[in-house]
Amino acid sequence: MMCRDQVIRVNVKSEEQIHLLQALETAQEWEVDFWLDPVSTELPVDIRVPRFSLIPVKEHLTFHNIPFTVMIENVQELLDKEKAEMEANQMKERSTRSLNFGAYHDLNTIYSWMDTLVADYPNLITKQHIGVSYENRPMYVLKFSTGGYNRPAIWVDTGIHAREWVTQATGVWTANKIATDYGTDASLTSLLNTMDLYMLIVANPDGYVFSHTNDRMWRKTRSVNPGYACRGVDPNRNWDAGFGGPGASSYPCSDSYHGPSANSEIEVKNVVNLIQSHGNFKAFISVHSYSQLLMYPYGYVCSSANHQAELVRKQKTEQARNVCHCLNNVFKSNLIRARDQASGGSIDWSYNSGIKYSFAFELRDTGRYGFILPADQIIPTASETWLALKHIMEYVRDHPY
């Protein structure tokens, strides 16, 4: 331990001084240790002086008219800091080179990782800053594109509701999956050769941070509601589609508060702006948890093995049956449900905007763990979701409009 040891620097002016300093080294009772040896008048001499020797050594130097300065006031402090930095760098290196996809990560880690992903796949992925959150955090979209100009595009967002941690984690895994499979998976490769994919992994950064720092069960944004102690608006009730209708609350303290007006939340507005100015999105997929459902506006039922899907009956395509079957297998239980979709939802807005293939996923589980899904279920969840997502994307690719 080098607590309060100091490193002093001497700018030697003469040979005599050099000899004196060299003699210092032999003064065993002082236990000094030269970091820069006294060799010539051209070079400074750095000496680490143990705490107990500081006074005598300094007196000695002063007595011999050898001016010195204190370079390091506390060696231990510096060592501690360096150790911490090293550890942090190691962690950083570990996380960016090989992020543990089977764990939940905070916002900073996800954002750093996004940068390395982009650095590793510069010909496929770019990071776009699409605006800031209420608390001024950047919002980033990963754009997967092999070129072209304003190609038809697919939108995927995760994490619009802060507490649904498996969704942000799924977003991360999926982005990585797409990056690594492009070029090797024929279907994905053909898809990305004609279409672009936009992924917003943390659609609600303020909420996500808050769910880490303060309240694991936080759902909404963190905007201030004037006159109320409670903050936040449910970002999935804030879209301009039947805004203020049933299934949304007008009470700011409610977890399904729709907000003062449609698009009042900057997080929502940023996405709306992007989608509208792009003008060529063909699919819009929003990922939530929990319940294990796949939802579509306007009620089409993908029924169990006994019944044909309504649409299949109308269209009678093998592909349709296969996709239905695949989705049935992918979302293990309680696949088929009808649920009241609440007003002001994103996929309602996207559908009304002409984006025909608008879906919302609800990932694992069905209530046992709910929002606090064990981390060891992240990868299985993301993998099974990917199968469904891929199917939908392939469908969109094969049915241009």
Added chain:
Amino acid sequence: MMRLVVVLAVLMGVSGIPDVTISPPTASADTSAHPNSIPETADESEQIKARTEEGAEEDVMATGELNPNHYPARRAAQVVQHYLNTRYGSPFRLIGVQTVHSGNAEDVADSGRKYQLELSVNDIITNTTQTCSAELFFPKGKGQQPPEVKASLEELLKIDIKAQEEALYQKYKTNQTLMSAQYLPDSHGHIEPDMKPFWHLGILASSFIMLNESTENTLYNVAQVANITQLTTEEDHLEFDCHTLLHEVVSQEIIHWKMLFTWSPAEGVKVVQMKRLPHRHEREKSPKTN
């Protein structure tokens, strides 16, 4: 008012927006009218159209044969789950709904609504399944009256958990320090194996509350056990103070409850006291002005 029925999606076979007579729900749509499937007949489509044009006030519940895959049946099934846990649950036996096979709902004069369900439930811990028939009655009228449930388990009760229960009871009856645990599971979904029985106890005690609070329009799960603390007692049971977070899926609210309950292998869980805690915002400090 807007009501979109959102169901399991089928992308396939869709070359365009299929022809449907259901117009995008408008502000005047009835809350409870769900077009669950594409209308096959002109009659059905008329009905749905009529419902969507109705005022928001009337709550027309799904009546007659229920689609077992849709939410009205699923919500009723969840009530059965809570009931079964209050009646048969244990730190080593936790019941969950697996599938609803069929369901039926009807109005009972002016007094309420009756449901009949055929479902499969499973013992979450051993992953054993059995079928179950249930009858529920949701009383109508002022004030929150709990639903009445008739359902029983036979198969799952055959799984012997007595030894585990006794061991747990003895361990904590004779321990030197009273146990106390927070956040079961933790934020990352992690829970120590020896804490699982307390997580389950928290869920069981909460099941009494969830059963009491349930209506046809709610769906409760336990989001997390925030705190469970053992209390001293001279009686032949273990006593706990417990704070749990319930998640109500329809409103998406997290509701905090505090309970005082007892457990023994002989008596099962008995909730002595329960109290709903104020909403988060009542406990939050006022925001800083930016």
